Amino acid sequence: MPAYKASIRDIQFVLHEMLEIEQHYARLPGGEGLGRETIDAMISEVARFMERVVAPLNRSGDEEGCHWSPEGVRTPAGFKEAYDQYYESGFGSIATDEAYGGQGLPPSLRTVLSEMVGAANSSFSMYPGLTAGAIAAIQDHGSEEQKQAYLPKMNEGVWSGTMCLTESHCGTDLGLLRTKAEPLGDGSYAITGEKIFISAGEHDLTENIIHLVLARLPDAPAGTKGISLFIVPKLAIDEQGNVGDNNGVQCASLEHKMGIKASATCVMAFENARGVLLGEPNKGLRAMFTMMNHARLATGMQGMALGVLSFQGALEYAKERLQMRSLTGPKAPDKPADPIIVHPDVRRMLLTQKVIAEGSRAMAGYCSMISDLALRLPETEEGKHAEAQLELLTPICKAFMTDLGSEACNLGVQVFGGHGYIREQGMEQMIRDGRVLQIYEGANGIQALDLLGRKVLADGGARLKGFIGRIEALCEEHRGDEELKEFIEPLERLHPEWVGLVSEIMERALQNPDEAGAASYDFLSYSGYVSFAYFFAWSAAVAKRKLREGSDEAAFYEAKLLTARFYVRRILPRTRALVETMRSSASDLMDLDAEHFSF
Ligand SMILES: Cc1cc2nc3c(=O)[nH]c(=O)nc-3n(C[C@H](O)[C@H](O)[C@H](O)COP(=O)(O)OP(=O)(O)OC[C@H]3O[C@@H](n4cnc5c(N)ncnc54)[C@H](O)[C@@H]3O)c2cc1C
Structure with missing residues (x-):
């Protein structure tokens, strides 16, 4: 596995020189006073953490994977310690609402973090990523009481989040979903049904897991117009916020999959699990879309991140691997052959990876800047214009950047030749880890229709x-x-x-x-x-x-x-x-x- 080194200079180029982010922050609520020094210090701190703490767990996490037992799911060695440090460092609450324990900084700063955590360790990035999406949905659609009850612990990283949409017979077509929600008469609901493919559905990283579950009320209309969203904690929570017994939520098994093996992808059984409605009845998809749009941009960034890591590995290898002579005469006459970076076709591959990384970084940076405007200045003309652009660019970001990320990872293996195909070098892991990005959060074909x-x-x-x-x-x-x-x-x-x-x-x-x-x-x-x-x-x-x-x-x-x-x-x-x-x-x-x- 190539050692990940954050692309700090290029990240600074996009933020400071293209986007002129300081001027943008100066007029953004939550961004005032964020000068270049502070921004660069944050970038360096995140980079150090990802390079030293998270990246070293990438290969070992892939080899060890997650383990299921009736007591729960164990994540690979080192994940719990890294996860705790991630939240102790404040990385999980950078852009969330200050009223509920967040830091209230501009959402675009999270983008920088997303690139680095995704490149350092794609599996690890899933756990805080899902929690960030769940926080966004509760922040946008929750009642004051719900925000007080869930957000502070989620911002602290003591509780994590999930999104539970998929069932065995329904993935793209959520209108088919069958999970039921029966009113219990006290304002809460009994949720019963089985969800599959649930990322971070069960794990040993947090005290509790807050599931956001799509289900149907008894008299709900058929199709997507009859879907509601519920907050369903794994462990029951009393009025003081203490966690108690299991709330009827079990991880029935783990999916055995091609990549992101250190991310627990779970089959979740809900058996009369007590939950509360998030947002309005039968408008669950609207509330879930907050989370999904968040997740779609984040997925595009995961595609870029893997492309970046693959490019870094391929570039280093191409400078060292000696094979054949340059067509225009020896470039390293003192060596038995030239490094493969002298060959035009190897350069084609490396430059393609490079433009994928840099083009994606610029696009992600731009999308995150307009998402700052859409989220923080929603009532202004500028905010509305930004929202419209974001709606247009989100499916492009999700699908195009993951398609190109996959192309970059394939090229990375090709640059290594046979050494890329064997596991030892870690280049094939990126193809396996990245392949799902074109499928989840709405398959890329669905993004194209959208x-x-x-x-x-x-x-x-x-x-x-x-x-x-x-x-x-x-x-x-x-x-x-x-x-x-x-x-x-x-x-x-x-x-x-x-x-x-x-x-x-x-x-x-x-x-x-x-x-x-x-x-x-x-x-x-x-x-x-x-x-x-x-x-x-x-x-x-x-x-x-x-x-x-x-x-x-x-x-x-x-x-x-x-x-x-x-x-x-x-x-x-x-x-x-x-x-x-x-x-x-x-x-x-x-x-x-x-x-x-x-x-
Ligand atoms: C590792 C992993 C993690 C996941 N994490 C989560 C999670 O945390 N929470 C969650 O709820 N789900 C999760 N999923 C599920 C994921 O979101 C779904 O797999 C995805 O939405 C596709 O659904 P499906 O697998 O049922 O495919 P299907 O819906 O059966 O689609 C199969 C193929 O048909 C195409 N297709 C379907 N309908 C159309 C159409 N109308 N027009 C054109 N093409 C169409 C699709 O694009 C796809 O290529 C995860 C999946 C994986 C593999």
Whole structure:
């Protein structure tokens, strides 16, 4: 397993130089007074902790896995100590409400932490990640009494959280769920049903586990309109907040899975477990969406994080591994062969990993900045505009960044050759750990439908045009700058094409709804590549300005320009194939009868 080293300089580039985060914080409730020194000190502290405490448990956690017994689930050695330190350091409550034990800092600071914890140890990141999502849902939809009862202990890390949606017969289609909630007459409910695939459903890290469970009330309408959300603690909690006996919540077994083996993925049985309603009856999905949107951005970041770790491992290896000579003559004549980084095809792989890491980091940074605005200034025009952009970018972030993260991890194995395929080097673990990111939190195909259907076609492209406004502003600012032309011109061509594709798909979908389904995945990928082109053009503009100002970090900024150039010339052309496939008819997919797929 490569030793994780946080990408501090590049994180600072995105935060300080692209996003100008200090100015953003200066006008954000909770961000006042956060100067560069404080931000950088926090980044360094988080980096140190992740590198020294969390990353060393990545390989051992994968090998040991979690263990089930009737008494509960044991996480791998070292997890409990690291988890306690994580919360003692305040990492679990950075951006949560101060009134309930949080620190009230801007949510975007959590993004930096998400990248680092995800790269250091994907399995470990699940436990605080689920708790953060549950906190967000209770914060947004809970009564004052519920917030007082649950949030302080969750912020402290003494209690953790889960989200319990999936049942064996219902994953994507939550309208099918069967778990029941019977009123007990005292304002609480008896929850009965079985949930599968529940991350952090049972473990030995905390005193109690607060499950957020989707269930149906007795007279609930069928489908998604009849789903309510309940807070169901594992151990009963009395009025003073003390935990007592088991509340009818059992982990029936652990799922045996391909990766994230140190994350306990549980089958959970609820047997007349006492719970309370969170939010309104039959509006559970709305409340759960707070948690899911939080989790979707976090999942995109996990994809980026694994890509970063894989890139770090591959880069180090490519500088050391000696095989063959460079096509243009020996580069290390004193050695028996050249390091493989001299070969163009190895560079193709490394640079692809690099643009995936840096493009994703910029996109995640931008999304976290607009989520600050949407969450902290919701009533302002700026906050509403940010919310609309976030709705558009969330499915792209989730699906595109996990697809590319998976591509990066595959390339990482390829750079190592056969040594990547065997377990010893740890490169294959990243493929296994990362594969689920394309599946959970709404499979990527569902993200594509969400993007095209709900976020683009449903509002006639209004949200998309909002984001394109940002792209146009960047183009406007740098139009005529010969040195930035190679980055700005493609954007000037692509953003009208993006809008045009929406009109084309809309027209075809009006005749045949399958046309939208057939175009959706290509549309999402296209949207991802164009968004990345915007972030690379933005980073190139910053780098060029720094070079013109005579920065003493010329090599860093030159590398930024060359990386952006690689993206525009070698990755962005993937949009051409996507346009062709998007324009092709749905009949290519639908004409073959299901029974004739195979003979
Ligand atoms: C490791 C792990 C951890 C998980 N953690 C949690 C958790 O903490 N809590 C929780 O509630 N769940 C959790 N899940 C469940 C996860 O969210 C689901 O697996 C996921 O939502 C997909 O549901 P499914 O597996 O039933 O697949 P299905 O819904 O059966 O889908 C199968 C395939 O069909 C596609 N598909 C389905 N419907 C459509 C459609 N209309 N159009 C196009 N394509 C479609 C899907 O994209 C997918 O590719 C976890 C799963 C795993 C593997």
